Amino acid sequence: MTETVTWRDLQADWQSQGRLDEAGQKAMNEHLEAAFSQKEDPWYLRGLVGVAAWVAAGCFVSFLKLVGLIEADRGVLFWGVLFLGAAAGIRRATARVFPSQLALALGSAGQGLAVAWGTMTYQDSLGVLGGVTVFQGLATAVMYGLYRDTVYRFLAPLVTLGFAAAWILSKPDFHYLLHALIGLETLGVAVILVYGRGGRSLGPLGYSLAAAGPGSILILTLYPDVHVAVGPSSALIALGLVGLVFWLAEGSAGIRREWLFFALGGILFLAVFTTPGLLFALGLLILGYARFDGLLTWLGLIFLGVFLAAYYYDLNVVLAYKSYVLAGSGLVLLFLRALVRRRPWAGEMRS
Amino acid sequence: MASPPRDPDVLDRPADPARVRELVRHGWISPDDRDRALARLLPARAWLAWADRMLLMLGAALVLAGVIFFFAYNWEQFGKWMKFGLIGSGLAIAAGGAAYRPETLTGKILILSSAVLIGPLLAVYGQTYQTGADAYELFAAWALLMIPWVLAGRLAGLWVLWLLIVHLAVLFCLNQVLEPNHVVRFEIVYMGLAALGALFLGLREWGNRQGWDWLSGRWTRIFLLAGLLFFLSIPVLIFITDDWARTLAGGASVVVFLVGLGVHGYRYRRIIPDLFALALVVTALVTAALTLIGRLMFDISENGWMYLFFGLIVVGAASLATLWLRAAGRAMAEEAHD
Numbered sequence: 123m124t125e126t127v128t129w130r131d132l133q134a135d136w137q138s139q140g141r142l143d144e145a146g147q148k149a150m151n152e153h154l155e156a157a158f159s160q161k162e163d164p165w166y167l168r169g170l171v172g173v174a175a176w177v178a179a180g181c182f183v184s185f186l187k188l189v190g191l192i193e194a195d196r197g198v199l200f201w202g203v204l205f206l207g208a209a210a211g212i213r214r215a216t217a218r219v220f221p222s223q224l225a226l227a228l229g230s231a232g233q234g235l236a237v238a239w240g241t242m243t244y245q246d247s248l249g250v251l252g253g254v255t256v257f258q259g260l261a262t263a264v265m266y267g268l269y270r271d272t273v274y275r276f277l278a279p280l281v282t283l284g285f286a287a288a289w290i291l292s293k294p295d296f297h298y299l300l301h302a303l304i305g306l307e308t309l310g311v312a313v314i315l316v317y318g319r320g321g322r323s324l325g326p327l328g329y330s331l332a333a334a335g336p337g338s339i340l341i342l343t344l345y346p347d348v349h350v351a352v353g354p355s356s357a358l359i360a361l362g363l364v365g366l367v368f369w370l371a372e373g374s375a376g377i378r379r380e381w382l383f384f385a386l387g388g389i390l391f392l393a394v395f396t397t398p399g400l401l402f403a404l405g406l407l408i409l410g411y412a413r414f415d416g417l418l419t420w421l422g423l424i425f426l427g428v429f430l431a432a433y434y435y436d437l438n439v440v441l442a443y444k445s446y447v448l449a450g451s452g453l454v455l456l457f458l459r460a461l462v463r464r465r466p467w468a469g470e471m472r473s
Numbered sequence: 474m475a476s477p478p479r480d481p482d483v484l485d486r487p488a489d490p491a492r493v494r495e496l497v498r499h500g501w502i503s504p505d506d507r508d509r510a511l512a513r514l515l516p517a518r519a520w521l522a523w524a525d526r527m528l529l530m531l532g533a534a535l536v537l538a539g540v541i542f543f544f545a546y547n548w549e550q551f552g553k554w555m556k557f558g559l560i561g562s563g564l565a566i567a568a569g570g571a572a573y574r575p576e577t578l579t580g581k582i583l584i585l586s587s588a589v590l591i592g593p594l595l596a597v598y599g600q601t602y603q604t605g606a607d608a609y610e611l612f613a614a615w616a617l618l619m620i621p622w623v624l625a626g627r628l629a630g631l632w633v634l635w636l637l638i639v640h641l642a643v644l645f646c647l648n649q650v651l652e653p654n655h656v657v658r659f660e661i662v663y664m665g666l667a668a669l670g671a672l673f674l675g676l677r678e679w680g681n682r683q684g685w686d687w688l689s690g691r692w693t694r695i696f697l698l699a700g701l702l703f704f705l706s707i708p709v710l711i712f713i714t715d716d717w718a719r720t721l722a723g724g725a726s727v728v729v730f731l732v733g734l735g736v737h738g739y740r741y742r743r744i745i746p747d748l749f750a751l752a753l754v755v756t757a758l759v760t761a762a763l764t765l766i767g768r769l770m771f772d773i774s775e776n777g778w779m780y781l782f783f784g785l786i787v788v789g790a791a792s793l794a795t796l797w798l799r800a801a802g803r804a805m806a807e808e809a810h811d
Contacts (some may be wrong), residue, residue, distance in 0.1 A: 318494055426531075
């Protein structure tokens with residue numbers, strides 16, 4: 123479909139236009155070499171390591187408990203901080219495999235212990251979930267900078283966001299805060315993954331937010347005890363999508379404005395008539411394609427399926443009308459496809 | 474001219490939009506240069522094709538779901554010929570449309586849809602004529618009738634769907650007939666399913682070598698291998714953890730497991746180098762080994778120190794697996810270069 127364009131091709135383009143001088147090319151080559159030489163293990167290997175670390179972390183905590191080194195809240199904070207410090211220290215001192223993986227396990231155990239201490243100590247004022255959320259968040263904030271591990275930097279914020287959602291869920295008078303959480307997740311994805319702020323170090327956090335967003339939206343839209351209008355979240359995510367579309371349009375020369383109207387009209391339609399989950403999933407799909415990012419694309423596809431199924435399941439109409447709505451929606455999309463294919467600018471794009 | 478990079482392969486890597494944007498932030502290219510580069514990486518026609526595909530797949534899925542819900546709602550009111558006629562004509566129209574334009578995305582979706590409709594047609598037949606067929610017989614018949622679609626469709630997704638239906642048929646048979654009547658132990662059935670998976674995986678690899686490009690997607694290999702390893706591993710893990718599972722069949726499952734790991738480890742290291750596939754094999758081995766070690770250790774004692782040692786062993790096993798896989802990955806990359 124599209125040709126594979128290499129860095130050599132791009133540099134040749136820029137040089138032929140006189141837009142890249144020798145100094146710039148040298149600096150660019152060094153930057154690319156440095157970027158590609160940071161060979162991270164493939165995601166499946168990092169996932170395997172992450173699972174092993176959690177199992178080991180559970181064993182370490184069980185050891186402390188069974189030998190009496192932690193008892194109720196005695197010793198919990200001490201060992202938690204010790205493990206976290208050891209994890210950060212080992213990770214900075216060496217990149218060898220066994221110490222790095224031991225550090226990941228110690229870090230996971232330490233974070234768990236620190237969170238447990240905070241929860242036990244402040245449960246009267248914050249409640250259990252509140253304590254877990256606050257201390258998990260604090261530990262993550264501290265360790266994110268100190269402990270440079272992609273798996274940790276993805277999982278720890280994700281767990282924090284999960285606990286935050288659970289905390290909000292436990293307080294019926296504050297369910298509207300789910301909109302703030304979803305807004306934060308959407309904004310985070312925009313800032314980190316769309317605009318690239320924070321560089322590569324914040325990348326895992328961006329993916330955490332991208333994975334947590336649909337979870338929060340699922341709670342907002344499907345949890346039976348949550349009775350909050352979805353409008354604000356739909357509006358926030360729709361704004362984010364509009365921003366995404368404009369961001370993409372700036373970078374694509376030759377796109378006619380008419381397609382922008384199609385896109386914006388589609389976003390408005392989805393924001394009014396469907397759920398924020400569909401909008402978020404669509405955003406992930408678009409962003410995944412724009413970034414050549416398989417992970418975001420798969421997240422988008424999976425959650426698109428989940429939210430579509432949830433949306434139609436939840437429609438408060440009899441099965442017969444649901445079938446008309448489903449088939450009708452499908453026909454609208456197919457009609458839209460046929461309409462787009464017949465537009466003059468679509469023909470120009472294909473040529 | 475600037476000196477080339479030390480690693481000459483760097484510039485031959487595919488460019489990606491995120492890194493192009495980074496170059497602007499460093500000031501090496503202007504925003505206009507960025508825009509032109511992005512237009513080359515993701516031209517407008519690529520977005521159009523993407524939107525076209527998404528609208529088609531989503532639209533088709535929603536229409537199909539709507540049709541299914543419609544029939545589900547009105548089912549009791551339809552006479553038997555109406556039921557047969559509706560599903561049969563849907564199947565025929567989809568198959569005809571697929572035959573008309575088989576290589577297009579529309580054609581592929583139509584052939585998938587027509588293959589899916591075979592199942593409801595059989596269900597209606599069973600319901601109408603009260604054949605008393607068990608669920609496994611329905612799935613078995615569905616799988617059998619789907620074979621021409623699979624061979625003609627040349628579509629990886631259709632092939633995988635067919636495999637899922639075959640597996641469901643076997644699992645339902647185990648659940649409904651074999652286990653209640655103690656005809657065969659579950660270990661034998663799981664090994665049978667693993668053998669089936671191995672057969673199809675072998676077929677997939679053979680087809681790929683013959684140039685069946687519709688099977689070339691790596692996900693089919695990973696999907697089949699993951700399923701095969703799952704069916705190989707379950708009886709072994711039960712053999713290790715449950716004393717009642719210490720039977721001849723259980724012992725045989727351990728032997729088959731080790732042979733299976735050996736064969737697929739060798740295949741994906743030496744014959745068809747694939748690090749992801751190798752990682753799956755290693756994961757299965759490590760999981761079984763750690764389960765065995767844990768069982769032995771905690772049978773001796775369950776005091777706290779055993780947990781500490783086991784935790785260190787888990788980290789050690791994951792480290793060894795990582796080191797071995799990294800070395801294998803490097804070796805495979807060098808061999809590919811040569």
